Amino acid sequence: MANLKNIITGLLGTDAVRDAGHYPPTVPSFLVPRERFIEAARGMKKAGARLVAEWATDERKSNRGFGIYTCYSLDSEYIIISCRIPLEDPTFPSLTKKFVPAFRFERQMRSLMGVIPVGHPDPRPWIKHEDWPEDAWPLRKDFDPSRPMPRVKGEYQWIRAEGEGVYEIPVGPVHAGIIEPGHFRFQAVGEDILHLEERLGYVHKGIEKRFEALSWIEGVRLAGRVSGDTTVAHALAYCRALEAMTGSVPPERALWLRALMLERERIANHLGDIGAICNDVAFTFLLYQFSRLREVVLRTNDKLFGHRLMMDRIIPGGVTADLTPEGKEKILREANWIKKEFERLVIIYDENPSLEDRVRDAGVLLPEDARELGVVGFVARASGVGLDCRVQNPFTPYDRIIPKMTVLNCGDVHARAWVRIEEVRESLRIIGEILKGLPQGEISGCLDPPSKEGSGFAVVEGWRGEIVYWLQSGPTGGINRCMIRDPSSVNWIAVEQSIHGNIVPDFPLCNKSFNQSYSGHDL
Amino acid sequence: MLRILHQIFRTGIVTEPLPAGVEKEIKQVGAGLEEAIRRRFRRSLTIREVDAGSCNGCELEIHALNNPIYNGERFGIHFTASPRFADMLLVTGPATRNMEIALKRTYDATPPPKLVVAVGDCGCNGGIFGESYASLGGIGKIIPVDAYIPGCPPRPADLLRGILRVIS
Numbered sequence: 001m002a003n004l005k006n007i008i009t010g011l012l013g014t015d016a017v018r019d020a021g022h023y024p025p026t027v028p029s030f031l032v033p034r035e036r037f038i039e040a041a042r043g044m045k046k047a048g049a050r051l052v053a054e055w056a057t058d059e060r061k062s063n064r065g066f067g068i069y070t071c072y073s074l075d076s077e078y079i080i081i082s083c084r085i086p087l088e089d090p091t092f093p094s095l096t097k098k099f100v101p102a103f104r105f106e107r108q109m110r111s112l113m114g115v116i117p118v119g120h121p122d123p124r125p126w127i128k129h130e131d132w133p134e135d136a137w138p139l140r141k142d143f144d145p146s147r148p149m150p151r152v153k154g155e156y157q158w159i160r161a162e163g164e165g166v167y168e169i170p171v172g173p174v175h176a177g178i179i180e181p182g183h184f185r186f187q188a189v190g191e192d193i194l195h196l197e198e199r200l201g202y203v204h205k206g207i208e209k210r211f212e213a214l215s216w217i218e219g220v221r222l223a224g225r226v227s228g229d230t231t232v233a234h235a236l237a238y239c240r241a242l243e244a245m246t247g248s249v250p251p252e253r254a255l256w257l258r259a260l261m262l263e264r265e266r267i268a269n270h271l272g273d274i275g276a277i278c279n280d281v282a283f284t285f286l287l288y289q290f291s292r293l294r295e296v297v298l299r300t301n302d303k304l305f306g307h308r309l310m311m312d313r314i315i316p317g318g319v320t321a322d323l324t325p326e327g328k329e330k331i332l333r334e335a336n337w338i339k340k341e342f343e344r345l346v347i348i349y350d351e352n353p354s355l356e357d358r359v360r361d362a363g364v365l366l367p368e369d370a371r372e373l374g375v376v377g378f379v380a381r382a383s384g385v386g387l388d389c390r391v392q393n394p395f396t397p398y399d400r401i402i403p404k405m406t407v408l409n410c411g412d413v414h415a416r417a418w419v420r421i422e423e424v425r426e427s428l429r430i431i432g433e434i435l436k437g438l439p440q441g442e443i444s445g446c447l448d449p450p451s452k453e454g455s456g457f458a459v460v461e462g463w464r465g466e467i468v469y470w471l472q473s474g475p476t477g478g479i480n481r482c483m484i485r486d487p488s489s490v491n492w493i494a495v496e497q498s499i500h501g502n503i504v505p506d507f508p509l510c511n512k513s514f515n516q517s518y519s520g521h522d523l
Numbered sequence: 524m525l526r527i528l529h530q531i532f533r534t535g536i537v538t539e540p541l542p543a544g545v546e547k548e549i550k551q552v553g554a555g556l557e558e559a560i561r562r563r564f565r566r567s568l569t570i571r572e573v574d575a576g577s578c579n580g581c582e583l584e585i586h587a588l589n590n591p592i593y594n595g596e597r598f599g600i601h602f603t604a605s606p607r608f609a610d611m612l613l614v615t616g617p618a619t620r621n622m623e624i625a626l627k628r629t630y631d632a633t634p635p636p637k638l639v640v641a642v643g644d645c646g647c648n649g650g651i652f653g654e655s656y657a658s659l660g661g662i663g664k665i666i667p668v669d670a671y672i673p674g675c676p677p678r679p680a681d682l683l684r685g686i687l688r689v690i691s
Contacts, residue, residue, distance in 0.1 A: 129621050136656070138656055138657070143656075145655045145656050145657075146654070146655060146656075147656060148620075148656065148659075149620050149656045149657070173622065173625045174573055174606075174625055174629050176604035176605075177604070178572045178574075178582050178585050178586055178602060179574070179582065180574050180577070180579055180582065181574050181575075181622060181625065201621055202576075202619065202621045202622050202625070203574070203576045203577070203619055203621070203622065204619060204620075204621055204657050205576055205617060205619055205652045205655075205657050205658045206652070206655045206656060206657030206658055207652070209655070209656075209657075210651075210652060210653070210655065221651055222651055225578045225580070225650075225651055225652075225675075226578065227578060227579055228577070228578035228579040228580025228581070228582075228583060228676065229579050229580070229583055231580065272583075272586075285527060285530075285531070288590065288591045289530065289534070291586075291587075291589075291590040291591070292534070292537055292590060292591050292592060294590070295587060295590050295592050298587070302678075308584070308678065309580060309583065309676070311580070311675065344526075344530060345530070347526060348526050348527055348530065351526070517579065518579070519577065519578045519579050522621075
């Protein structure tokens with residue numbers, strides 16, 4: 001196995017300086033000179049690594065200018081490579097031509113931090129809408145977040161197709177269903193889609209900036225509201241990054257309970273999604289059947305953990321809700337019942353030809369494109385890319401209960417539905433194992449405050465895929481920066497790519513099969 | 524087909540009466556409610572849901588109103604795709620700056636008399652996101668609000684109660 005750390009030190013020698021304040025030590029962080037930043041990226045590309053995230057920090061208070069950070073991953077390894085750039089010349093070499101995900105990361109960095117990716121092919125803002133003042137960079141430290149953002153004149157330049165019979169369909173931001181807002185612009189001929197362009201940012205709530213005004217403990221509540229459907233996984237990723245910084249390990253029982261909640265969240269969301277996919281091909285029978293199962297799961301959550309979505313149940317140092325022996329019994333009984341009902345429904349899904357006709361070969365994301373786009377989660381697994389943090393970077397109890405990964409190659413709507421079906425089965429099994437091995441003891445431990453000028457990193461496999469948190473403490477020990485990378489930040493671009501060659505009426509179906517988060521992306 | 528029919532008959536009707544408290548309240552609201560829906564909304568209340576910046580938590584619970592257990596349709600509550608057909612806007616928040624114009628346009632596109640219900644803690648007052656350059660706070664900062672349903676997110680039963688209360 002290639003070792004990313006050795007590649008960087010071999011390539012850059014003493015120019016790559018290891019950051020001693022970064023945790024956990026298993027994810028090394030290197031500072032490199034700006035002029036060799038691109039060289040490091042080239043080395044990573046050659047090794048076959050993917051770009052996990054790219055973000056900027058304002059470290060002027062510590063006299064370090066702006067920080068440009070990249071995170072790469074190969075197999076189970078993660079590495080962070082950064083460089084510093086001064087205020088007078090806030091430029092850095094764009095990585096977009098090497099790594100596709102950098103395309104939006106860098107537009108976002110430019111829009112929100114005012115750092116300029118030199119060589120980036122697209123100067124349009126991202127997240128920031130065109131009616132914001134040009135010089136409004138909310139993530140800079142001298143930006144006052146309490147000041148309302150004035151509106152200026154500006155127009156977003158869409159990519160337009162021309163020719164006889166070509167027309168444009170604007171959709172959103174307010175959609176027909178009960179879903180989050182975003183804008184989609186289709187260029188079409190007849191029913192065939194020539195091009196789809198997304199424009200997001202409508203639910204930008206200033207989450208990353210908001211973190212900087214909160215204490216470490218308060219932060220977890222906000223992390224739990226980055227994307228309401230993934231509240232457990234986001235809170236968990238935040239806590240794990242913070243715990244890595246402080247070196248605290250929650251009690252064993254808390255770790256197992258966290259995994260239990262994570263799997264229950266996965267089951268509830270997958271059940272909802274499988275039903276919704278069926279609904280989008282007008283097979284409402286399965287929508288109602290699956291939503292009934294989902295409701296049962298949520299009610300049990302409410303009963304046992306005190307919240308239907310399990311918001312605020314995971315805190316730094318542990319969890320807030322314990323499981324009684326009766327609760328354990330209830331979950332086991334429920335899991336058995338769901339299993340039986342679920343399998344009946346899966347047979348109906350599998351045997352229905354009119355459903356199959358719509359879900360097969362629709363919205364295909366080819367494995368080579370999936371790799372190139374750097375997608376994660378079930379989207380990746382449905383397109384031949386076997387990524388799952390629970391398998392590659394396990395934390396207790398996943399080091400003992402190893403999830404079976406389902407990887408399909410066809411990359412269509414059916415594949416994304418079927419991966420979810422297999423994952424519901426697998427999560428039910430994992431829950432059984434967790435309850436069998438659940439250790440006794442405390443459910444939360446104490447947490448020391450993190451040291452000044454340090455950083456922490458964590459990844460957690462939420463139901464959509466890999467969630468990344470990178471926390472940085474400032475010169476006074478508070479939150480200086482909280483970087484969040486929801487799976488949607490990389491997966492949204494795959495929706496655009498998978499729609500080529502499809503017809504307009506199939507878009508809702510394709511989109512639902514991805515079901516990416518707007519809130520987690522827009523932050 | 525046989526499997527589908529079998530599953531339908533095996534499942535039966537799973538719709539539940541509302542929780543005791545909610546049921547009682549609806550009784551208190553009394554026959555006037557049915558009368559109100561019949562008279563004011565011609566037997567059905569049509570809702571346009573608008574996410575003005577939510578984290579998607581509220582949307583999940585609003586979705587649940589349509590599941591067979593809560594079955595909002597039995598009260599004549601129906602979700603529509605267009606604000607043109609809507610009697611009520613059910614708006615989740617916080618209202619973001621980037622959604623402000625779209626929310627105002629949706630409000631303007633809804634024919635009067637229009638009821639606006641702000642959903643969730645964030646829809647009521649901005650919640651944890653507060654007021655900032657990106658989040659303008661509660662829905663009431665952008666359009667007139669007739670009723671509030673707090674909660675993070677409010678449970679489906681709370682949503683039903685809130686909706687039924689405002690139309691009575």
